[in-house]
Amino acid sequence: MKLVIGIVRPERANDVLEALYRAEVRGVSMSRVQGHGGELDRVETYRGTTVKMGLAEKVRFEIAVSEPFVAPTIEAVIEGARTGEVGDGKIFVLPLEQAIRIRTGDTEEGAVTPVGS
């Protein structure tokens, strides 16, 4: 089991979701985060105050998957999120020690494999 974390542009979040659905990866969490990944800073001015926005809005996906789904998940996130410009984001893959489905108490593969598929 792996935990795939994808940090992507907010405007690509819908494309990532679509790509994940197409890859039949179900069971996704997403949250809005702010981050800095080397892209050019945006300059904004509010009355007399000019600021460089060092942090950009990003969307963070967390997807826990069984081994056979690791590669398709990564491909789907890349397919949905890539624009080719700096700031497209990152994918981190972490080993996952345990997963438990709260409703049933299922552990391991049973907990990350969606019901109904």
Added chain:
Amino acid sequence: MKGIDTGDTAWMLGATALVLMMTPALGLFYAGLVRGKNTLNTFMMCVAAIAIAAVTWTAIGYSFAFGDANEIIGGFDYAFLHDVTFAPREDSTIPHLLFFAFQGTFCIITVALISGAVVERMRFGAFMLFAALWSVLVYSVLAHWGFGPGWLFNGGTLDFAGGVAVEMASGFSALAAALVVGARKDWGRQALLPHNAVYVLLGAGLLWFGWFGFNGGSGFGTGQNSVLAFVNTLLCPSAALITWFVLDLIRGRTVTAIGAATAIIVGCVLITPAGGFVSPGWALALGAAGALPCYATIAFRPRTRVDETLDVLAAHGIAGFTGILFIGFFAQKSWNGLSDGLLYGNASQLLDQVLAAVAAPTYAFGMTFLLLKLIGLAMPLRVPAKEEAVGMDVTQHGEEAYVTGEGAILVSTEARGEDSVPAAEPA
């Protein structure tokens, strides 16, 4: 010539301010209906409309609308406020200058209304150029026809507060603008939802409030027509709201807030042309029945490929069209002192109304289509897809509506001297 009436003048000063308030209120209404990343740009289109239309109206627009050169267009008599002074116009009891300002606020909001068709993708600069040309070439001409000494007005068409120049003009121009500018890139692919329903309701509420000046001021005084229009502005939208509630219940089993906000606008638009001409009872009927075609248009439009984003056609074009025709049936001389409609034995009034209901949409649609095609030759009308994705607020204005300040690094504040120490750079 009548003299100045101080009571009339006092009311018209207030009414003018009320109508001007409608444009920022419209900005709020529109801003709530778009996605959060386009809040400021949407609002700014309305703010820009005030700036631009007020200036073009002064320079030439007012003259084209209310000058007396011929029945198609007003000529240059009043250009740059020539001869527009404290003396009243003929058959008027308020200073000519005040009449000019009151009418100017109408031009402003009409320009702002069209922005609803092109929000979330049209370049701010291109919109401003469009606003300037449209205010003169479309609004002023239709205002001349409907309000001024133009051919519809002289021919007997009844239009109390702008079914021709404001509502049908903006609605059918919006359709043309949506067709020329094209759909948003995510249209039909993603759910594009309103980001703040409270803005929408508050904006609609403020618009309704301002509309008492819009309709109540269109009698240019405190006479019976003004009082009638004022009262009808309370009744018609209320009836439209009830119809909307019922339709919402039938369609989705709940009464929706954004539906209610839309119903308020639709009700106000329906009564705009008819305000001073129909009885309070018929105003209620107009709200109740007139909401139907507007609701149907709003329900149908998303199934088409036309991304007329904020339904200006349904809420203004169709409602204005309905209101104009309604006068032809239900106008009552005993209430308005001018003319009866078909129901009260005067079929020719309906004919006059039909003429307006055909001519105004045709001119507005055709001229706007042509105008935007020409502007499109000179400059791109829309932002690149990438900027549309990031959002109009950041790309067009370098600001965000909901900025948190986290991660913002101070570059400069003008209050500080030159010896200021640069703030910390990110690690």
